[in-house]
Amino acid sequence: MRAAVLHEIGQDKLEVLDDVEAVGFGPGRVRIRVRATGLCHSDLSAMSGVLPQPGPFVPGHEGAGEVLEVGEGVTRVKPGDRVVVCWLPACGACPACKRGQTELCLAGFMNAGTPNFRRADSGSDIFGFAGTGTFAEEVVVDAGCAVPIPDDVPFDIAALIGCGVTTGLGAALNTADVEAGSSVAVIGCGGVGVSAIQGARLRGAAEIVAVDPVAARREAALKFGATRAVSPEELADAKQQVTGGEGFDYVFEVVGRSATARTAYETTRRGGTLVVVGAGAMDDHLQLNMFELFFDEKRILPSMYGGGDVLRSYERTVALWRAGRIDLAGLITHRVPLAEVNEALDQMRTGAALRTCIEI
Structure with a gap:
């Protein structure tokens, strides 16, 4: 064969x-x-x-x-x-x-x-x-x-x-259990990221910001339920406009890199939820200091196969x-x-x- x-x-x-x-x-x-x-x-x-x-x-x-x-x-x-x-x-x-x-x-x-x-x-x-x-x-x-x-x-x-669909939908529906009326950011809008967007939309998220460096993917994300789509360079402005600078209730990292996971952490509000969906390398380490981990009380939830x-x-x-x-x-x-x-x-x-x- x-x-x-x-x-x-x-x-x-x-x-x-x-x-x-x-x-x-x-x-x-x-x-x-x-x-x-x-x-x-x-x-x-x-x-x-x-x-x-x-x-x-x-x-x-x-x-x-x-x-x-x-x-x-x-x-x-x-x-x-x-x-x-x-x-x-x-x-x-x-x-x-x-x-x-x-x-x-x-x-x-x-x-x-x-x-x-x-x-x-x-x-x-x-x-x-x-x-x-x-x-x-x-x-x-x-x-x-x-x-x-x-x-x-x-x-x-x-x-x-x-x-892909099971992983993305599950991250929003199972792992994060997104609440209606909440604010969401999805970093990485390929097939899995767009599925997470659809899951957040199903749960009634009020604002869903899609973040991706590729314009075609940003355009597609809007068709699947994102309320706005921005490049990584525009994420800080979107955070300010949507959340008043506080940060999003839920942020999904769907890339699998420590750099984007760190950005996702910083984009999550205090007491909010960071969901790590992307599969990364064993030698790529995410760094967090012990004070911010305690003081910000952000939940970090990995999502394996939709959780x-x-x-x-x-x-x-x-x-x-x-x-x-x-x-x-x-x-x-x-x-x-x-x-x-x-x-x-x-x-x-x-x-x-x-x-x-x-x-x-």
Whole structure:
């Protein structure tokens, strides 16, 4: 089959190969024909080495498709079912799951160090990003990673639900629990940031300021519910105009860098809430002094995969989409075939795309 492969961490181009096999099928496993996958900034971060990922590997973790085959013991899905790929499935038995914090379950990471693919000719191993690797025509995953979706949900929409939309919406609805009438700033307005904006709008935030250096993303943010959109250089003025200089009730950092997280902290009012959504590097440290941490009483809330039960979040997103309360189709600003994946990477790097759908 075809798959897009990064041969070495640090390279910026993928090679689309046609001699790749999905491996690991057996009891408790599911083989999926991938139909659509979204390009998430986390894929770029794994390629560059910001996020830890063994190589060579097939990027992609935001996918949807059809079940081709199920292994012994799999009962939740059957061949022909439409599914979304969940890159962080909950085991249901670990301490985090028992506490109801299924987004913190580490069971899904257990397979991240096991190759998902191999070259048919050479037999060399290839990993899948986050234990999946959806930039491929087929993928084999644990049964918990294959989540059934209703027949009326298109594959491209389902793919977005698999990561970006769930993460952004959940940050506003689950982690922050945004209050009606509040003021919100979202720093970083790609697909995840715009989803956080939609979540804040759903909760009735009075002011939602979108912050992004790319003009096209700022314009898009206004269409998804932001009340104003500014460049990073204009954020201080927006803070003054919207909050009288006090700071925003909620600030979402959706970039994953200590510099923007520090800006987000300074933009949050005393007693307000900073939500860290962006996935950053392990050697990038956020510095806070002990006095400000005590004196400002700002809540700092990291948000992992939307900060709530993933399966319930999927169901909620589908319900909101069906009701016309959120716009998911509008997030997909580019569509490309797998053969043009490198062009899609360039669009993501320049900020030209909110989300690119790779049709496989």
